Amino acid sequence: MSEVKEVQSAIAGYIGKVLRESFGKGPISVHTTWAPPYFCVHIRDFLVPMEQILIQKNEGGKVEELREMLMSVLYADIKSELEAVTGREILDIYTNWNLDQRSGVIFGTVDAPAESGVVEKWQEELNRVVKRAGENKEGLSAFVNTKPLNHRVVLIERTNVLTPVERQLLEEGHAEEIEAAKTKLVKSIIEETDLLARMPREVIDPFIIWDVDKDINYLIFVCSSKEPETK
Template identity: 35%
Template sequence: MEKNSVQAEIASYIGKLLRDNFGKGPSSVYVSLKKPFITIHLRDFLAPMERVLLSQGETMKVEETRDLLMQELIPGIKVTLKVIASLEVKELYYDWSLHNRSGILVGVLENEEDEDNALENYTEKEAVHKDIMRISRQAEKLPEFIDSCFLNERTLLVIRTGILVRIEKELIKTGFEEHLKLTKRQLEKGLLHAGDFENILQKSVVDIFVDWDFKLDKSYIIFILQPNNN
């Protein structure tokens, strides 16, 4: 199957899945495939009940409910991507930008990722890493490993490993994983939005997403950028 057809089929499947489970699907689903990664960008995705909760300041409640539902959906998403697109997804990350009514799913493909090999270079890579390290140090500690690449002109992906501090690991062991995730999401995204990335990249940052796999001590950050008008 051609790449565009695969992407269209994935977009259709994800749109219907979210509509069936959340009561409202996104108005658009943009799929980008650049091995070893697949990203699924959702726009205009906010259910009526969620809109009411947000108006009452219940952001954490919306995020917690979505997290619970996504944990139920992720196994099925992995299976379906294998069936319809022959994509073996070994890790799946997600995050939301509720004020922008947007979201992201990031898949890491099996047998495609070799972390001994650096991702593609780009001009601003060193400066981006420097600011990411500064922010990581503020939020927890310097990552043991960091790399990044552009998946397309609008999507910058950053991977970090070795970022959890001892108290966070203990919270995870004692069953506070969801509370930790909600707190880290709010803290890190605030720091990332206050970062210097627009000056570094010379592009407007439309959205920033971040998610973690606490068992792997690994995190992905996604920047959605406004393309330059040439």
């Protein structure tokens, strides 16, 4: 456990430093979850003055676009540093931002076997609810796997999330349009299924990540550190 904590602390320190050097201002809080074959870095209170101005002018899309451009340049260095710290190959790295809350995640996959564990009833329920909602909303039968990465981060991984029409559009170069449309669908699924209330703890920050080339959708729910009230 101490080794995991050391890894998480090293990653958090590095990410905070990289963001500060690259954006001119770092986040107030960086919390890392290292749970191979996944990792998740939750970033809080991160918004530079110029981004704040753009958001006030309803230009949040430009902020996300600029961040995506800059992060794409940083991915190689982040991958290299994380591999040096963990001794594991980093397969994929993604980012997603919640500008309204000045937060974000750097999420990725690791070349490591998944640990087997007991599947709790709430996980099975979420799998059923999300799968059924996807069938109704998107007209597809995705494979759904709910996994707590720790007591504060819940991951829902959906695979086989593209319809034949969407796959054709992807081949024609419409990845961004597909992601935007499907993100709206997933947000409606989260709302209509009351997904947040089904979590074991209060959700403070939800994120939606797509890898349409690999036909995968990740839903990441960062939860409160407070213990849930007993009923």
